[in-house]
Amino acid sequence: MKAKTFFNLFMIAFFIAVIIGSYQYNTKARLMPLVIAFPCLVMSIVQLATDLRGKKKKKVLSLEDEMFLKTMEKVHQEVVEEKKVEKTSREEALGLLKATGWVLLYCLMVYLVGFLITIPVYTVLFMRLNDDSWLLSLSTAFGLWLTIYVTFVVLAKMSLYDALIFRLLEG
């Protein structure tokens, strides 16, 4: 199954869930969710059918997209050529997996050790693994940490997230 079809199915499932969920509430509370979810469900189904049916059709672009693309084609031939380096679907999937992994790692680190430790450690880790020098990585990490610490902890007197590790240590 193609990712696009999967995403369309996700939309359909979402609106079905909203409709089913809405019937648990009284008439007044469910009115608006149903007013929105029913037509959106129909549109999602039509969208899925259109995508499945219309694969052979040439893509229809908006006026702005057409103008933008025409200009891009005309003026930025070199840039377009450079960006046209085809990636295989496997490479695409790996790239997406890697990018998602980095975002999730950030969340996990914040959950475990909090913002003030995550910020420098993650920055150094991310930059070093992307071939930046130690000096640049460490200075960026320190600068970023200092900005956040001074702005939020010292000046705004905010308490950042109480991480799991500190809660465990406190018992």
Added chain:
Amino acid sequence: MFEAMYNGLLMTMSWQVVGVLLITIPIGLILGILPGVGGKVGLAILIPFCFGMSPEVAMAFLLGMHAVVHTGSPVPAILFNTPDGPAAATCIDGYPMAQKGEAGRALGAALASSGFGGVVGAVLMALTIPVVRPLVLAFGPPEFFMMTLVGITFISLMSGGSLMKGLIGGGIGMTIAFVGMDPQTGVVRFAFNQLYLFDGINIVNVSIGIFAIPEVISMIKEGGSIAHTQADEVKGAGVWQGIKDTFIHWNLTLRCSVIGSIIGMIPGLGGEAASFICYGHAVQTSKTPERFGKGAVEGVLAPESANNSKEGGGLIPTVAFGVPSSGAMAILLGAFMIVGLVPGQEMLTKHLDIVFSMVWVLAFANIIGVLLCLVFVTPLAKITFIKVSVIVPFILVFAFLGSFLATNNFGDIIVTCLLGAVGYGMKEFHFPRAPFVLGAVLGDLTENYLHLSMNLFGLKFLLRPLTLMLLTLIVLTIFFQLRRMRRLEKQAEGGMV
């Protein structure tokens, strides 16, 4: 009215507002220079900083940044041929000018016309307020209910080929707004027995999840740096010539600023359309159209003046009717609501001084932005060479910290991640994301207006003249968009044969 205008000026001149403007204007310029980051991501990650600010300071904080995003964008467009959205039109003549050794002149012209356009947009906004005010005051809950639907429909047009995708996006956004306690009935909806969800999903998490996280994922995937070529040093004399060009061609600059401002008022049309339409206008009205595309300075002046003037026009439907004209305006609307600035009658009566303060902020931000850009153009251009690996940790910190600060709960970060996944899917499969955010912003208001209308008039609220007019507008918009799509499809099929 004049009193409100004066109060707005006093408000803008307060040290808090001037202070935040001096902080956010450089941020806006940097975001504009970094293609791929842009104003929407910037707005999304800056919203959390507004917590605790008074409405007028928070407004200046966000609007000051947003007003100058397009002032910075011609820098990479002219020097490196690396445009971001509307600046693509500037490339057509800006880059050839740079190749001819006239980079300074092109930049001077772009920046001066940007500033000029921004100020004209602000003036037009001020002139429109007295016209729009009586109309807004004539509206009741049924008309505002219809206006929220008009907003969703119009912004869905930004989906380009598929109106349906835009409407689906808006529908999901609205459903997100229904999560939590329903103020009308006290029923907790779609909370899955999670205490965190009882208060609903904060618009900050929606904006960051839908706009910032997908951009971060794309950046990590693509890697590298934004610009690949080294530009020549920008020379002062050329910059001054460019500034003079703006005033030599004052007629064109003024016309394009007015056109840009009007386009900005039309929901769903903004963005690239304003700059390309004005570029086309410059070509059509020129006595020597053959010079365009080869480095004509008018080709830089026209799109750049339109780019900045459209923001003034775009604020009118946003603050008066709650109908934002672009994705950035949708986020801005959400931010205004967070700090207690609800669009509509209240905005044009109780907060009229803040509305005029917006006019002043727009004007001052554009002037300060242009001056800063002119002074620091060479170091600012170097920002384009910053590697993605340096930018990503910054965006992630502000995105997740901002999400967390929405309600000081780790649930905010989880929700932002989930919405980030949805946002990435929408980006990949060409579902416009602005209607999603607008739906989330307007969902509560729409429901409130619907219940008020039903309580006051029953179903007869649909038969009120203004309501009927707005309903007709929605139906006609959908009808003409579908007809246009069908025509384009037929043309495409014809082209394939």
